[in-house]
Amino acid sequence: LKDGFKVVDVDRHAVEPRDIWERYLAPEFRDRAPGWAEEGEAVVPVVAGAAMVRGGLPIARTVGPGPRDRFADAHAAGFSAAANLTDMDREGVDVAILSPTAGLYVIWGEEVAADLAVAIARAYNDWLADYCRTEAARLKGLALLPLQDPAAAAAELRRAVAELGFAGGIVRANPLPGRPLEADAYDPVYAAAAELGVPIAVAGGPGARLPEIGVESPVGLPGLPPLAPPLVRFDNPYARYAITSLFEQLGASLAFVGKAVLERHPGLKVVFLDGGATWTPWWLDRMDEHWENYVFGREAPTFRKPSDDFHLGAYLVARAHEGALPETVEALGDECLLWGSAYPRAELAEFPNEVESFVARADLPDLVKRRMLWDNPARVFGLEG
Amino acid sequence: MKDGFLVMDCDRHVVEPPEIWKEYLDPEYRDRAPVHPAFCGSPAQVPGLPVLSRTGQVAARGFDNDPRWRTVYYEAMVQGFDPKSYLADMDHSGVDVAVCYTSVGLYLTYRDDMEPRLSAALCRAYNRWLSDYCSFNADRLKGVALLPMQDIDLAIAEARHAVETLGLVGFFYRPNPVGRRPADDSALEPLYATVAELGVPLCFHEGSATSLPQARAHYERSGYGQHIACHPMEQMLGLLTMCGLGAFERHPTLRAGFFESGASWLPAWLERLDRFYENKVIGAEAPAKEKPGFYFRRQGFISGEGHEELLPAMIRMYGDEVEMWASDYPHPDEIDAFPHTVEPLIEDARISRESRQRILWDNPMRCYGIEARVPAGARG
Numbered sequence: 001l002k003d004g005f006k007v008v009d010v011d012r013h014a015v016e017p018r019d020i021w022e023r024y025l026a027p028e029f030r031d032r033a034p035g036w037a038e039e040g041e042a043v044v045p046v047v048a049g050a051a052m053v054r055g056g057l058p059i060a061r062t063v064g065p066g067p068r069d070r071f072a073d074a075h076a077a078g079f080s081a082a083a084n085l086t087d088m089d090r091e092g093v094d095v096a097i098l099s100p101t102a103g104l105y106v107i108w109g110e111e112v113a114a115d116l117a118v119a120i121a122r123a124y125n126d127w128l129a130d131y132c133r134t135e136a137a138r139l140k141g142l143a144l145l146p147l148q149d150p151a152a153a154a155a156e157l158r159r160a161v162a163e164l165g166f167a168g169g170i171v172r173a174n175p176l177p178g179r180p181l182e183a184d185a186y187d188p189v190y191a192a193a194a195e196l197g198v199p200i201a202v203a204g205g206p207g208a209r210l211p212e213i214g215v216e217s218p219v220g221l222p223g224l225p226p227l228a229p230p231l232v233r234f235d236n237p238y239a240r241y242a243i244t245s246l247f248e249q250l251g252a253s254l255a256f257v258g259k260a261v262l263e264r265h266p267g268l269k270v271v272f273l274d275g276g277a278t279w280t281p282w283w284l285d286r287m288d289e290h291w292e293n294y295v296f297g298r299e300a301p302t303f304r305k306p307s308d309d310f311h312l313g314a315y316l317v318a319r320a321h322e323g324a325l326p327e328t329v330e331a332l333g334d335e336c337l338l339w340g341s342a343y344p345r346a347e348l349a350e351f352p353n354e355v356e357s358f359v360a361r362a363d364l365p366d367l368v369k370r371r372m373l374w375d376n377p378a379r380v381f382g383l384e385g
Numbered sequence: 386m387k388d389g390f391l392v393m394d395c396d397r398h399v400v401e402p403p404e405i406w407k408e409y410l411d412p413e414y415r416d417r418a419p420v421h422p423a424f425c426g427s428p429a430q431v432p433g434l435p436v437l438s439r440t441g442q443v444a445a446r447g448f449d450n451d452p453r454w455r456t457v458y459y460e461a462m463v464q465g466f467d468p469k470s471y472l473a474d475m476d477h478s479g480v481d482v483a484v485c486y487t488s489v490g491l492y493l494t495y496r497d498d499m500e501p502r503l504s505a506a507l508c509r510a511y512n513r514w515l516s517d518y519c520s521f522n523a524d525r526l527k528g529v530a531l532l533p534m535q536d537i538d539l540a541i542a543e544a545r546h547a548v549e550t551l552g553l554v555g556f557f558y559r560p561n562p563v564g565r566r567p568a569d570d571s572a573l574e575p576l577y578a579t580v581a582e583l584g585v586p587l588c589f590h591e592g593s594a595t596s597l598p599q600a601r602a603h604y605e606r607s608g609y610g611q612h613i614a615c616h617p618m619e620q621m622l623g624l625l626t627m628c629g630l631g632a633f634e635r636h637p638t639l640r641a642g643f644f645e646s647g648a649s650w651l652p653a654w655l656e657r658l659d660r661f662y663e664n665k666v667i668g669a670e671a672p673a674k675e676k677p678g679f680y681f682r683r684q685g686f687i688s689g690e691g692h693e694e695l696l697p698a699m700i701r702m703y704g705d706e707v708e709m710w711a712s713d714y715p716h717p718d719e720i721d722a723f724p725h726t727v728e729p730l731i732e733d734a735r736i737s738r739e740s741r742q743r744i745l746w747d748n749p750m751r752c753y754g755i756e757a758r759v760p761a762g763a764r765g
């Protein structure tokens with residue numbers, strides 16, 4: 001509770017302990033269990049000999065837990081559930097929807113065989129369920145979904161919701177090679193989420209062992225091999241972080257909204273976790289213009305305009321400071337907007353005053369803030385109270 | 386003039402007649418003259434090189450392949466988009482001054498396998514033709530030059546020629562890397578210095594069928610998705626390069642404009658770049674001394690379309706001296722609006738009349754470094 005507002009933080013990260021795989025991975029996979037590599041003050045997961053965060057130390061530092069000085073108590077406590085709850089109290093957060101930290105890297109690469117990815121995701125979800133049991137009414141998990149095996153991912157989502165009490169599933173925004181998020185192959189996952197009434201959350205962060213925007217090849221003609229290997233166009237970590245955190249969300253929303261995933265799966269909800277909210281009026285306009293256009297619109301796969309499909313079930317996680325929020329509310333209404341902190345990532349600069357600065361904004365009515373902080377996330381994630 | 390506003394269209398396209406290459410190329414390159422149909426906005430054949438097109442879109446037939454395009458632009462089309470018909474269409478839309486960008490040159494020389502001297506010869510030929518084209522009414526037609534990016538020394542030489550001899554007002558500049566140069570490659574520094582010295586802008590402009598590395602292309606199977614994504618993402622990468630990675634800091638008089646992707650991405654992107662710049666961890670290796678927003682306000686311009694949902698937010702956050710307006714005439718982006726392309730901005734009562742006039746006239750004049758005077762041909 002902050003200044004009379006009940007608060008859901010829909011973008012909060014649980015930080016996996018070093019011994020998670022020893023304790024939770026099924027015995028038959030123990031000999032293939034992920035390891036860890038120290039990279040300065042960051043720790044990155046290793047699978048089959050490959051560090052699953054690319055780009056060296058600076059990238060690892062930005063996607064792992066943020067600076068020790070800011071999250072000192074939680075660092076000291078190994079980012080336990082209790083420490084998270086203490087920091088939630090400092091911020092005024094009532095309920096947290098929990099995303100992974102290492103889990104956004106450890107299964108996301110071609111190096112990870114499908115059966116191992118399924119086992120790792122299951123182990124992570126079991127660990128997170130125990131984490132949430134510390135205070136089940138305030139800690140809600142998102143199930144890590146191993147998209148390498150869509151049938152298994154759908155089954156894992158069903159298990160996580162029915163048996164572990166999770167509030168939804170989570171996938172990466174940048175897709176597995178050759179299979180964009182709109183691919184029919186993922187229909188079992190999306191159908192399961194729609195049937196269960198829980199959202200799919202889409203997360204980013206640079207440096208996964210996946211295709212990434214800003215790392216591209218020259219291509220001569222469609223269907224032919226690239227003319228040269230991919231070029232890392234931006235290797236500065238600041239640039240990489242900025243690009244990935246927004247562009248991959250633009251891409252994922254193009255898949256869900258522009259490529260008819262929401263239209264094909266009535267009842268499906270999708271939450272775009274990174275990237276804020278104020279990119280959306282422009283991006284939907286751009287999709288609509290192409291949908292209407294005499295050339296580009298011929299290939300548009302949606303029956304309705306993308307901006308209408310957006311309202312079938314897409315949700316945005318605003319950051320407290322976004323300057324164009326009033327216009328965004330005017331353009332999209334306030335029912336698709338949520339709030340999230342990114343705790344304890346480096347991105348969260350204003351901890352523990354993020355909620356306070358949002359509540360203090362004079363350019364948004366209290367009703368809008370109330371909806372963004374509680375009513376909308378409570379509806380999307382099926383919270384009570 | 387339109388409803389009392391002076392109007393400068395900061396990104397309009399010429400449509401190159403196929404015969405210009407034989408006429409304008411230096412004799413030793415005549416056998417390499419590109420072969421393309423009339424009204425071509427696709428990758429064209431250059432003798433001796435394969436046709437490269439990431440999307441498969443090739444110049445079998447021009448824009449006139451489509452009955453709707455033929456109908457909308459009929460009057461100029463039957464005149465081959467000569468300067469007279471071009472000006473007549475400007476009059477239909479109320480455009481006083483147009484900055485002319487290429488159509489066929491969106492792709493022609495932008496490939497890694499072209500010999501630098503051939504690229505330079507093609508750019509020289511195009512720039513000569515464009516200069517002649519604009520001379521039909523030099524007050525109302527301003528041209529943007531092509532540069533042979535395969536070789537920076539040749540690009541610098543062509544830049545000087547294009548401005549000092551041919552009177553062109555800016556440089557078409559793809560954000561996509563040519564020759565596998567990363568965005569902040571120091572090889573580009575002498576070119577930036579020359580462009581700054583010449584006092585004309587780098588004009589960031591994308592085209593979706595390029596063979597060069599392109600944002601998000603590896604995820605995409607449809608031209609629909611690719612065109613939606615690549616234009617604005619490449620613009621945003623260009624802005625990051627200029628404002629966030631030190632190019633504007635090192636070249637404080639260099640100007641750049643960002644074209645043809647709308648403008649409403651600016652609030653979310655520039656705010657993000659500023660926030661992360663200030664972030665102790667994420668911004669620890671951001672190379673510039675000031676926030677990207679500082680450099681953008683000082684040296685950057687962005688072109689929007691008639692109606693920009695977030696224009697009031699942009700003006701509140703970044704002032705009313707960075708935005709411009711463009712039609713994209715006569716490319717597919719514009720067709721549903723022509724000739725009423727500028728009305729939505731002129732009628733946008735959310736922003737002051739003074740700001741609208743700045744967007745339509747003062748800002749593009751400053752971007753291109755054009756003397757701010759009303760051309761004799763402007764309709765009162």
